[in-house]
Amino acid sequence: MSDGSAYQLQQFIPFSRDVYFRLLERIGESFWPLHVLTLLLGVLVLLLALRHKVRAGSILLAPLWAWVGYAFFIRHYAELNWAGNYIGYAFIAEAVMLLLIALSGKGLAKTAPDNRPAVIVGLILALTGLVGWPFIGLLSGDSWYQAEVFGIFADPTAIATLGLLLIMLRGWLLWLSAIIPLLWLVISSLTWWVLLNS
Template sequence: MTSYASYQLQDFVPFSAEVYFRLLERISESWWPLHVLSLALGIAAVVLALKNRGRLACLLIAPVWAFVALVFFRQHYAQLNWAANYIAYAFFAQAILLLLPALTGFGLSKSAAATMPGRGAVAIAMGGAIAVTGLIVQPLIALMGASGWQVQVFGIHADPTAITTLGLVLMLLRGWRVWLLAAIPLIWLLLSGLTLWVLQATAAWLLFVVLAAALSACVLLCRFLSAAGRTR
C-alpha cells in the first residue's frame, strides 16, 4: 500500500508551466474584449466601496465569481486538473455569499472607511491596496515577463478576482463576517500560489505576499473591533 507521506507537492500539479500559461492565453483570446468590461466593474466596485456603497459593490462582483467558476474552472482549468470542478463549486458559493451583503446589508460597515481610526483604518487601507493590486499591479507585473494574452485580469481569471475581492471584503465588512467572505479567496490564493511555486513561476511570490497581508488585515480588524467593544 502506497503511503501518503511518499507524495510530494509536485505530484498534485499534473501539468507543466508551459501548458498552464497556454491555458491562460486561450481564456484571454476566447473572451477578449470582455476584459475591458470586467476591469471596469472591478474599478467601479472599489470606488463604490470608498463611498460606503457596499451593497452595490458586492452586487457588482457577485456575478463575476459565478462567471469565473463556469468559464475559468469548469470550461478550461478542468481540462488540466480534475479538482477544478470542485473548486468551481467553491467559487459559485462565494458568489452566493457576496449576494448576502448585497441584498441584505449583512455584515457591512455603517461608517465610511475613511472614518475608521487606528488599526481599523490601517486594515482598511491594506484592503484598498490589495484591491488595487488585483486590478492593476498584478496585470502590470505579469505584462513585464509574459505575452499580453497570458496577463490575468479581474473577472476573467481566478487570481486577480480573488485578490480584488479580498481587498473589497476588508474595506466593506466587519466582525466575523470578514472571515466568512474572505475564506474562499484566501484558500484559492494559497492553492494557486503553491501551484505556481511548483511550476517555478515568479508570480507565486505576489500571491503569498497578498495572502500574508490579507491575513494580517483580518486580524487587525478583529482586534480593533474587540478593543472598540471593550471601550464602550
C-alpha cells in the same frame, strides 16, 4: 499502505508550466475584449466601496465570481485538473454568499472607510489585483491575452476581492467570505511554486 510522506507536491500538479501558460493564453483569447469590461467593473466596485456604497459594490462583485467560477474553472481549468469543477463551484458559492450579504445588509460596513489599517491594506490589495497583477504579466513579457485580469482570471479576482472585503465588510461575515479567496490563493501559490521550480 503509505503514510503519505512519500508523496511530493509535484505529484498533485498534473500539468507542466508550458501547458498552464497556454491555458491562460487560451482563456485570454477566448474572452477578449471582455477584460476591459471586467476591469472597469472592478474599478467601479472599488469606487463604490470607498464611497460607502457597499451594498451596490457587493452586488456587482457577485456575478464576477460566478463568471470566474464557470468560465475559468469549470470551462477551462477542469481540462487540466480534476479539482477544477469543485473549485469552480466554490467560486460560484462565493458569488451567492456575496449576493446574500448584499441583499440582507448583514456584515456590511456601517461607516465610511477611514484610515484604519484594515482599509489601507484592503485598498493596497484591491489595487494590486486590479492594476498590479495584469502589469506583472505584461512586464514579464506576456501578451495582453496572457495578462491575468480581474473578473476573467482567478488570482487577480481573489486578491482584489480580499481587499474589497476588508473595505466593505465587518465582523464574522468578513472572515467567512474571505475563506474561499484565501484558499484559492494558497492553492494557486503552491501550484505556481511547483511550476516555476520544476
